Amino acid sequence: MSTRREVILSWLREKRQTWRLCYLLGEAGSGKTWLAQQLQKDKHRRVITLSLVVSWQGKAAWIVTDDNAAEQGCRDSAWTRDEMAGQLLHALHRTDSRCPLIIIENAHLNHRRILDDLQRAISLIPDGQFLLIGRPDRKVERDFKKQGIELVSTGRLTEHELKASILEGQNIDQPDLLLTSRVLKRIALLCRGDRRKLALAGETIRLLQQAEQTSVFTAKQWRMIYRILGDNRPRKMQLAVVMSGTIIAITCGWLLLSSFTAPFPVPAWLVPVTPVVKQDMTKDIAHVVMRDSEALSVLYGVWGYEVPADSAWCDQAVRAGLACKSGNAVSASDIRR
Known part of the structure; x- marks a missing residue:
């Protein structure tokens, strides 16, 4: 009797090309890597495996993690996002491969960027098949469905x-x-x-x-x-019960005392902050920003921006004499590099 993985592998290898775009999803250990390794062994077509790597600064690059072409393969190559489609086409032309298979690993990470780059590759390689592999994620699955990508689940381990x-x-x-x-x-x-x-x-x-x-x-x-194996739920539950019991006891005690005594002073932590206090806090923040603009610049530099995207902070930075840029704009330009 065939296992679910073997059935999926047989379907992915069909020569009639019943699919063009497919997202293979499953939890860790459900057989995704095994399926990719089996497909990489195909001799009748070129199989290239890619992975999109993104740095903490937002810069992205495509890495070729596997290629079944022996001498003319492009394994361990690195391409920018703009180069990916053209370099992929060039690599396939060198071996005159028909019906190539492009595997994209960890497609649940940075899936919007992957979709953008994938559209260009699909237009340049009309006879290719594109298999995306990743973890289950409702948002990712919804976006892939909108793009007409077929979803196939490896299922859980029996x-x-x-x-x-x-x-x-x-x-x-x-x-x-x-x-x-x-x-x-x-x-x-x-x-x-x-x-x-x-x-x-x-x-x-x-x-x-x-x-x-x-x-x-x-x-x-x-x-x-x-x-x-990492199960610490009993301890957490016990701590939660103790904390909730303590909070209930304090609240009940305070209410009981307030009912028997003269007007009881309300604890400060129960009184909401008034708008006047908020205004004073804003003035204090502005004063600190004006005074310590150099230290603030260093702090923002650690984040990768000259200033954060928050418009309120941006206003304070301008008053402090800092060059203010939109954090969102900087992020977008970094991504496109």
Whole structure:
């Protein structure tokens, strides 16, 4: 019986080209990387894998992470956003490839920029197929649908696949008795398909089983395993209950006292800030900005802008003698470089 991944792979490899643009989405460990690796092995067509990398300053570049062309491949090349479509066309012409496949990794990150660059590439390579790979994201999926991109989900790992990943390389006694459906669901929720975490779960279970000489764990032992996998919800819930109880007790005590005594002074933190106070605060801020304009310039430089985009701060900066530019405009120009 074929697995879901094998069915998707067969559909992606159809020679009739039943698809042109496709977004393959799935959680970590759901088989996206495996599918891309299998497609990269195709011999009958050129397969190039790209990834858009964006720096903290907003500058972006396309990196060729894989290419199945042996000598004339462009692996490890880096292209600017403006160059990408032309360089891709040039690389494909060198090998006279028909029906090429372009794979774009991590398409859920910076997906709007990817869509903009993709439109130019599609117009230059009319016979190509474009496979975008990324994580589930409603906003991204909605934008891709508007562009006519077909969505295909790898789905979640089945219980059988989960169990196989946990048991891989681990000699666990009576795993069927330990790894019940309830346990597998909890581990799947904590690991989110991460193969390393699943392997850690298997190793932890094996070590605990050897130490305790048992094939059945208590609830306390399972909680310890879940904590190792990153589950700290009980502590958070306990802290939240204590904090909420304290707040309720203080409020009730204050109301009780105010009902039995003369007009009770209202705590300052319960009184809203009046407009007069806000005006005074604004004057103080303006005074500080006027006085420390040089220090403010250094602070804005750390952010990558001369001043932030906020118009109110921009007004204060002008009074302080700073050159004021729109933060949004600077950001947009950086992105287009």
